[in-house]
Amino acid sequence: MADRMLLKGESREQVGTSKAVALRKQGKLPAIMYGHGKGTSSFALGLHDLTEAIHHGHRLFDIEIDGKRETLLVKDIQYDYLGKNYIHIDFIRVNLAELVTVSVDLNFKGIAAGTHEGGMLDVHLDAIEVECKVSEIPEAIDVVVKEINIGDSIYASDIELPDGSTLKTDGEALILNCHLVAIAKSTEELEEELPVGPEVITEKAEEPEGEES
């Protein structure tokens, strides 16, 4: 992971939706930090700097609030409904020596051999959870897929992790497999499979005529 980045924040005592909206209009992002038994504290950060940093892969920050500097790791980000802008960010207090569980992206390198024979690489998981030191969080883990033929699979336990990292995802979790591409069905074929109309659960069965109870 990239080096720690220093950001300046300002503590905020007024919390709530309307105050958060007002902050966002000023180009600031409401944030919160917690962990290490110190309780939660709310603060605001400059949106532009933080967005740029996160886009460049930073997850670990030194944040200075009212003269105090804290080392914080991004825990959660809330987006707006279009997923374009950040609306809130959660940080967790960390020590550089402590172990944390983080989700790390997988980088698939190369072109699978099976794709040259009409196969398709089906990626089921593109990130895995690893436990590592805060100072040694990998930015991404490379997975070489050159030798994957049709019918081959890669499981979480097959991935080579960087030194000092342990796998937290289930080792039997399927990361990717290579299989033959099924021929896409035409609209006519799909229509033949579909029923004419749906079955209605609450529909009463018709009683035979002439029967009296």
Added chain:
Amino acid sequence: MALMPKRVKYRKKMRGKMKGNACRGNFVAFGEFGLQALECSWVTGRQIEAGRVAATHFLHREGKVHIRIFPDHSYTCKPLETRMGKGKAEIAGWVARVKPGAVLYEIGGVPEDIARAALARVAYKMPVRCRFITKRHSL
């Protein structure tokens, strides 16, 4: 007939209203690239099928297309030259109710430029304005 549910509790439904934005299904979850709706609208089963055909034809057996919406809502329509009344009309089709932010289709296993071109073709089949989105980075 295009896409429709296999089983329903009641055949005919009230039309309802579409308020607000999509708070679920609004990010790329299965593929790598997605097509996101920017408006609210009914998307019929035929339109969803047309989008699927457009994408699969363009991709030419490469990559994987995921459809993230399903037409689970029926609508009725009275025949022409019919007087009002006499009960609710027969079902005319099935629609998915799409709100701004909803991801309609996803594509995985192809480079971005190909996915972008495929989803642009799909967007032509949709009754709503759409935009191309990519998967979020994990934290």
